Amino acid sequence: MAWYHNYFKGLPQRAWKLHQDEEYTDYEVDFLRDVLEIKEGSRVLDMLAGYGRHAIPLAEEGCKITCIDISSEYCDELKAVSKKQKLLLTVICDDVLQCAIEENAFDAAYCIGNSFSFFPRAEMQQFISKMANAVKPGGHITIHTENLAESILPNFQVRNWMPVKDDIIYLAENEYRPEEGYIEAEQTFISGSEKVTHTVRQHIFTLSEITYMFESAGLQVVGTFGNLEADPFALGDEQLYLVAKKL
Template identity: 80%
Template sequence: MAWYHSYFKGLPQRAWKLHQDEEYTDYEVDFLADVLEIGEGSKVLDVLSGYGRHAIPLSETGCAVTCIDISSEYCEELSNAADSENLNIDVICADILGYNLPENAFDAAYCFGNSFSFFPRKEMQQFINQVANALKPGGYFAIHTENLAESILPNFQTRNWMPVKDDITYLAENDYRPEEGYIEAEQTFISGSEKVTHQVRQHIYTLSEITYMFECAGLQVTGTFANLEADPFSLGDEQLYLISKKL
């Protein structure tokens, strides 16, 4: 069983949510609405949606959002929020690699929140193919990642740590495996007397690899940006926003 099946619960889940910046999320939502060319009535797929920090505000603009995520805690939280606010959000709690999405059903799709590194190469191509098949022709697919090779490797850190809100501390020991193309990490979260440790494997892709896989799925890459201001991505930039269109 892959590491992400059991990672998103308890202390790591709480730390991830507390680490998010609401103002920055609002900027990302505006960015998504713009680059995906969506608005009221659009059918949108949120892949690896988490607790719905993008899906909820997009739904509030009139989009019909379908969310898929593997975390039962996140899915329950999102379902409760959608019900209480009467939002047009459909929540699917499943591993996307084993779930059959409807074909040609969505006007747009996105995978944000730095989740675009969970899968090894064969499964990553399957994942991209699934999203592409679910899009209508001409629909856009946008991704965000901080784990691109051009971002990670120039200043690779074998150890790092940072404080999180609510007195949570995050620590990581990282080992890059160049033959396999992934980082094997031991991540530890500490809050008071509570301590949780997980072994995490993040698969590292070059921009060229991702572009090739998108093209194999029938998706044309139309933009690669370093930030929400749409500055072109270049070596050493900390994150990538990639936009593609189904041919």
């Protein structure tokens, strides 16, 4: 069983949510609306949706959103919000690699939030192909990652820590394994007397490798950006926003 099956619950899940910047999320939603060319009535797929920080605003604007995530806690929260606000939002609580997704049914799809490093090469190709198969020809797909090789390796940190809201402390011990192409991290979350530790694997790909996998899935990469202002991605940029179009 992969690490992410049991990671997003309890203290790590709460820390991830508290770490998000609402204003930045609003900018990401604006970015998604523009690059995915979506509008009221568009049918959109959110892969690894979390608690719906992008899906909910888009659904509030009248988009028909399908969210897939493996965390039952996030999915329950998202279902409750959807029911309360009467949104056109469907929640599928499952492993994205295992669940069935309707083909050629969505106007657009996205995976935003640095989840685009959970899978080794073969499974990553499967993940990208599932997104591609779900989108109608001519539809757009956007992904985000902070774990691109060109981003993380030039300034690789063996140890790092940061405070999170509600007095949560996050610590990580990182080891890069070049033969396998992943970073294995021992992540620890501390809040008062509570302490939770997980071993996490983040798979590292170059932009060239990701482009090849997108093209192999029948997608044309039309933009690679280092920020939400759509500046072209360059070596050392901390993150990548990639936009592709289904041929």
